[in-house]
Amino acid sequence: MRELTYLEAVREAMSLEMRKNDDVFLMGEDIGVYGGAFGVTRGMIEEFGPERIRNTPISEAGIAGAAVGSALTGMRPIMELQFSDFITIALDQIVNQAAKLRYMYGGKGKVPMVVRTPSGSGTGAAAQHSQSLEAWVAHIPGLKVVQPSTAYDVKGLLKAAMDDDNPVIFYEHKLLYKTSSEVPEEEYSIPLGKADIKREGTDVTIVASAIMVHKALEAAAELEKEGISVEIVDPRTLVPLDTETIIQSVTKTGRLVVVHEAVKRGGFGGEIASMIAESEAFDYLDAPIKRLGGISAPIPYNPELEKAAVPQVPDIINAVKETLNK
Amino acid sequence: MTILKHVLESVENQFETFQILNEDGKIVNKADMPELSDEELKELMRRMVYTRVLDQRSIALNRQGRLGFYAPTAGQEASQLGSHFALEKEDYLLPGYRDVPQLIWQGLPLHQAFLWSRGHFAGGQFPEDVRALFPQIIIGAQYVQAAGVALGIKKRGKQAVAVTWTGDGGTSQGDFYEGMNFAGAYKAPAIFIAQNNGFAISVPREKQSSAKTLAQKAIAAGIEGIQVDGMDVLAVYAATKHARNRAINGEGPTLIETLTYRYGPHTMSGDDPTRYRSDELNSEWEKKDPLIRFRKFLEGKKLWSEEEEAKVIEDAKNDIKEAIKKADQAPKQKVTDLIGFMYEELPVNLQAQMEEYQAKESK
Numbered sequence: 001m002r003e004l005t006y007l008e009a010v011r012e013a014m015s016l017e018m019r020k021n022d023d024v025f026l027m028g029e030d031i032g033v034y035g036g037a038f039g040v041t042r043g044m045i046e047e048f049g050p051e052r053i054r055n056t057p058i059s060e061a062g063i064a065g066a067a068v069g070s071a072l073t074g075m076r077p078i079m080e081l082q083f084s085d086f087i088t089i090a091l092d093q094i095v096n097q098a099a100k101l102r103y104m105y106g107g108k109g110k111v112p113m114v115v116r117t118p119s120g121s122g123t124g125a126a127a128q129h130s131q132s133l134e135a136w137v138a139h140i141p142g143l144k145v146v147q148p149s150t151a152y153d154v155k156g157l158l159k160a161a162m163d164d165d166n167p168v169i170f171y172e173h174k175l176l177y178k179t180s181s182e183v184p185e186e187e188y189s190i191p192l193g194k195a196d197i198k199r200e201g202t203d204v205t206i207v208a209s210a211i212m213v214h215k216a217l218e219a220a221a222e223l224e225k226e227g228i229s230v231e232i233v234d235p236r237t238l239v240p241l242d243t244e245t246i247i248q249s250v251t252k253t254g255r256l257v258v259v260h261e262a263v264k265r266g267g268f269g270g271e272i273a274s275m276i277a278e279s280e281a282f283d284y285l286d287a288p289i290k291r292l293g294g295i296s297a298p299i300p301y302n303p304e305l306e307k308a309a310v311p312q313v314p315d316i317i318n319a320v321k322e323t324l325n326k
Numbered sequence: 327m328t329i330l331k332h333v334l335e336s337v338e339n340q341f342e343t344f345q346i347l348n349e350d351g352k353i354v355n356k357a358d359m360p361e362l363s364d365e366e367l368k369e370l371m372r373r374m375v376y377t378r379v380l381d382q383r384s385i386a387l388n389r390q391g392r393l394g395f396y397a398p399t400a401g402q403e404a405s406q407l408g409s410h411f412a413l414e415k416e417d418y419l420l421p422g423y424r425d426v427p428q429l430i431w432q433g434l435p436l437h438q439a440f441l442w443s444r445g446h447f448a449g450g451q452f453p454e455d456v457r458a459l460f461p462q463i464i465i466g467a468q469y470v471q472a473a474g475v476a477l478g479i480k481k482r483g484k485q486a487v488a489v490t491w492t493g494d495g496g497t498s499q500g501d502f503y504e505g506m507n508f509a510g511a512y513k514a515p516a517i518f519i520a521q522n523n524g525f526a527i528s529v530p531r532e533k534q535s536s537a538k539t540l541a542q543k544a545i546a547a548g549i550e551g552i553q554v555d556g557m558d559v560l561a562v563y564a565a566t567k568h569a570r571n572r573a574i575n576g577e578g579p580t581l582i583e584t585l586t587y588r589y590g591p592h593t594m595s596g597d598d599p600t601r602y603r604s605d606e607l608n609s610e611w612e613k614k615d616p617l618i619r620f621r622k623f624l625e626g627k628k629l630w631s632e633e634e635e636a637k638v639i640e641d642a643k644n645d646i647k648e649a650i651k652k653a654d655q656a657p658k659q660k661v662t663d664l665i666g667f668m669y670e671e672l673p674v675n676l677q678a679q680m681e682e683y684q685a686k687e688s689k
Binding site: 025036039051054056057059061062063064065066067068069071072074075076077092093096097101102103104105106107108109110141142144164165192193239240241242243244 | 411418420447449450451452459460467469470471472474475476477478479482488499500501503504507508511512528539585664666667668669670673674675
């Protein structure tokens with residue numbers, strides 16, 4: 001099968017859908033001839049024209065509000081927030097509006113919109129362009145939250161997000177844009193709320209999201225050399241969360257390490273750990289749950305410090321060993 | 327720098343208040359007098375009288391605990407209903423929390439407006455042909471949404487407009503500027519109406535902004551701005567009609583500032599306007615009352631009588647009585663309803679929550 005980068009998979013998912021469905025259109029800053037801050041939309045304005053690849057003013061509240069408004073007229077907007085940090089200036093429309101409209105219409109209205117946005121650190125973009133704020137939106141009833149880790153997942157999950165009649169926040173990790181995997185040419189959908197076991201194992205479960213899936217895979221390869229068998233569960237969507245797959249895995253391994261890039265305090269890892277603590281898997285735990293996350297500090301501009309601020313492969317290896325008392 | 331002073335003054339002085347009827351109900355601007363039939367003129371009056379009664383009854387019902395959230399409308403009838411009268415059924419409405427009357431005249435059944443006030447979900451289940459968002463509670467948020475609705479209308483090639491209302495307070499929000507700028511950039515068919523009733527809850531208009539008028543805020547977005555006498559129903563109608571024609575013709579959005587006044591409190595949720603408004607100011611505005619003015623005009627044309635007015639009042643009271651009865655008959659809301667309404671299909675993670683409440687409710 002041919003390989004595609006994560007970035008190309010995002011573009012292909014949108015393009016395939018836009019060729020089929022005239023109601024789907026894209027709004028965002030510099031997404032026209034410039035091709036978007038990361039090049040995701042490059043070439044799309046040439047194919048779909050300026051009405052469907054709408055270059056907007058620098059106006060995040062405007063983009064989000066226009067997405068909500070156009071969705072109310074039956075359109076299916078995809079909005080690109082240039083950096084996920086800018087969700088701060090679009091949140092009223094996402095949290096107070098998009099998430100609540102269907103509910104406030106008594107189930108008789110809908111806001112089918114996708115908020116696509118690059119998140120995460122590792123690009124030297126510093127404190128205001130590197131955050132992972134997915135826990136904020138995961139907290140809001142009415143939204144769905146997706147965090148794909150591979151090109152294959154990105155294409156299928158984005159298709160599901162575009163088909164969904166609810167607002168979906170779709171986090172793309174900047175460092176994953178250039179990673180590749182095998183991606184079918186045709187459209188396919190990966191249901192939101194279905195986790196994926198990225199590696200099977202028996203000793204310890206790691207629940208990892210986005211870029212941390214890859215770091216966890218590296219750690220698992222190292223640990224295997226020492227005879228430690230790690231299972232890696234990638235939730236893929238935080239809301240809805242596939243609790244069943246995580247519970248099953250922990251029940252099997254008896255040990256859980258949760259790792260994400262977002263600041264540990266208040267991060268989504270806390271939700272996963274609590275969910276396990278409340279579940280039948282609790283009785284199977286042989287060691288305390290371990291959580292790894294970013295330090296409680298802004299992401300530094302200095303590249304060495306930037307790496308130090310978020311979990312790295314050795315941190316994951318150590319955490320796994322700790323749960324095994326090794 | 328004299329040149330800068332000159333620029334500001336020349337901008338501000340462009341905004342003369344557009345008026346057709348003066349306080350005595352006399353036409354002062356014949357050239358802009360809208361072409362309305364006698365029947366339409368009477369309908370406008372009927373709607374204003376009806377809405378005044380609805381306001382009085384809503385306040386009473388709220389005090390009796392039979393209505394929930396309510397923002398009084400008396401004083402703003404010309405501003406609300408004159409602008410709405412210029413619209414068509416296919417237009418999309420994005421009202422503020424005080425703008426329930428426009429929804430009702432767009433076709434939202436009265437009992438549903440009452441249910442909305444009570445926070446009952448059936449109040450939000452708008453009829454298919456009422457193209458509108460329910461009243462916006464977050465100040466100014468409807469301005470950016472209006473830009474999106476207008477884009478959607480344009481994309482679908484419809485001969486319709488997106489119309490949104492906020493108060494003077496809303497014009498201090500970032501959303502107000504972003505919405506106008508966004509819609510302006512695409513010449514999207516939107517009408518932005520800022521009903522300047524003089525107070526953002528308690529803060530007087532002149533303390534909210536250095537701008538002499540709110541209409542001039544359109545200039546920076548490069549769209550048309552009109553300041554209109556918001557107590558003159560014909561002026562508001564004509565201004566909105568003009569804005570609608572421009573929008574339909576692809577000339578882009580318009581900002582309309584209506585100069586108006588609310589006689590009552592900000593909302594029925596504990597506001598005491600005597601803390602920030604004087605009796606003198608109240609009576610000054612009562613002299614400009616939209617109903618008195620328009621009644622004089624119609625009486626001058628022999629189009630309105632006391633009997634007709636009494637009939638409208640009677641009809642309104644009866645309708646309200648019936649609507650409240652109907653609202654009272656709405657089924658009790660259940661937690662499972664609310665959980666079920668959140669998503670198009672119940673996500674797996676809400677299943678447990680749903681089952682828990684289904685079990686409780688079946689007891």
